[in-house]
Amino acid sequence: MATLTKQKIGGILARQGILIAFAIFMIAFTLASAKFLSVDNVFSVVRSSAILGVMALGVTFVVISGNLDLSVGSMMSFSTIVVLDLHDKIGPALAIPAMFAMTLCLGAIIGFLVGYLRLNSLIVTLGMLSAIHGLTLTYSGGQNMDIADKEGTWFSVFGQGSALGIPVPILIFVGLAAFLGVVLARTPFGRKVYAVGGNGTAATFSGIRRARIVFQCYLISSACVATAGLIQASRSLGSQNTVGQGLELEVLAAVILGGASLLGGSGTIFKTVIGVLILGFIQNGLLLLGLQFYVQFVVTWVIIILAVWLDIAAKRGKLLSPIA
């Protein structure tokens, strides 16, 4: 029988640390507040996390391939504004594919710059954050976008509808997570994404077309962003130009919390989902405890750093960094 040595416990803690932390959180909040684990509350948390979560799924691909995407927030504003605008002009059935096509174009631009031209993804997506924000403002003329007939459109089904008693945003989030999870874990494409992020040079020498993989990761990310924009637009049926502002960093926080390394090559869809849920449940739990809304930011800060720190500490076998 295997004996549990100190190191092994450390290893388990490191690998499943995020799950353990999640479990502790849920138990603590459940004990503290009776409402916390009720079906209604859980649904409302997952539902409000769905937009963030859908975006995080796509960013997980980008991060695993060794890149960053800071443009998802402003891209989400873009797709929300575009779909709302086109809804009244060409009808929802055409507006949705048109919006997806336009958002995918933006993703393709980023993918081309980062994948084929091999520019630094942090700076490229920083530039795109600014550029897409400008594009959105130009498109909308700085006005808020509203659907004229809010009652009579079936468009609201994506954000407000429910099927089998489950809200549609949750269905979309779970379905997309399952699909992308399989793509990442069970297909040759998924394995190539890990290979490119883990060691790009080695991947190139073993015949993987690195540029193409990176390009495809950004396409997936922008498709997820378009989906998130669709949910957002459909939920509110009207929107400001800045609806997604700042989301890129929350998304990244969720992905990192899930244990994906910014260096690439590690992370899973399942863990990202856990990361998203942790952020959502912390926010909700702290509110139920009667704490101020903004305390969640401070708590998130502490949790992110602790999570990544413990992960690194377990890998190097020492709590503190060895650098002098």
Added chain:
Amino acid sequence: MQPGALSKALKSGAIWGFIVLELIFFSVAGEFLSLSDKAFMNWENMLLLLKQSAPIGIIAMGMTMVMVNGNIDLSVGATFAIAAIVLLDSMTWPIFAGLGDWVIPVAWLLALLVGTALGALNGLIVWKTGVDAFIVTLGSMLGYRGVVFMFNGENPTSHLNWTLVDFAEAEFLGLATASWFLLAVTLVIWFLTKHTVHGRNAYAIGDNRDAAVNAGIRVGPHMMINFAIIGFLAALSAVVFYSESGSVNPNDGQLYELWVITAVVLGGTKITGGAGSVIGTFGGVIAIQLLRKGLGHIGADTSTVNLVIGCILIAVLFLDRQLNVKGKEELKV
């Protein structure tokens, strides 16, 4: 001519060439498009531009140090807001009531101390835990901003002290107070990078960390000092700006980190560390402000500014890589 000298000269001169280009373009375009009949290139306008560059510019100098060092700081906007709140709120504290106008230096000192401490905290975490600076400061960006909101909710914090406003609006030798601060900070940080052991070590660490460790350089303290410097400068920027305006919104300083990083990268600092100059950053700051002002002058709205700056940032990155590409390919094979 040595190989590489041409591309080096091109790179260090590029930002100034770009500024000249902007000046010419906006002057000419302004003649046809501008609604006001004032010339773009007049002296007063340029002085105003320098003053308006100060908040971003002061922080950008610190960001240059941090990025040369191979790190990044995303929390500067939040630090900026916290320092502003400390500055304005501390002037109303009852313990300082007997000080009269002497409360001003006390409030300044407090704000700068808080900023330095927040920066140093980031540095300490990066040093001791070994977590990437991007993640650490991403976290503290959320955390510090949370503290800002916890202080006063969504309400602004205001306090006007007329002596302070007079000081901030004063002009000395034709330059506004904020401009003097920007120039002084630029000079000090330039000296720090070029003529001190700390500066030299910061470059060495950013260029090749393992080599720096093997050469006996203590990597951690240098990183922490740089984070303390950027925290101090973020607070200084807030102090200079809010002395004049006297009111801070909890959202103030948001996206500052993006503007600052854009300015620093435009100025030629490498995101991977080891290369970059304070003078280049100064050019980057001026170039961005010129672009914002110039586009406003010819009647473009803010959306165009965002669009243009984003595209320019990517173009600069592309050009920079094209100029470097020969040397790099040789290294790789």
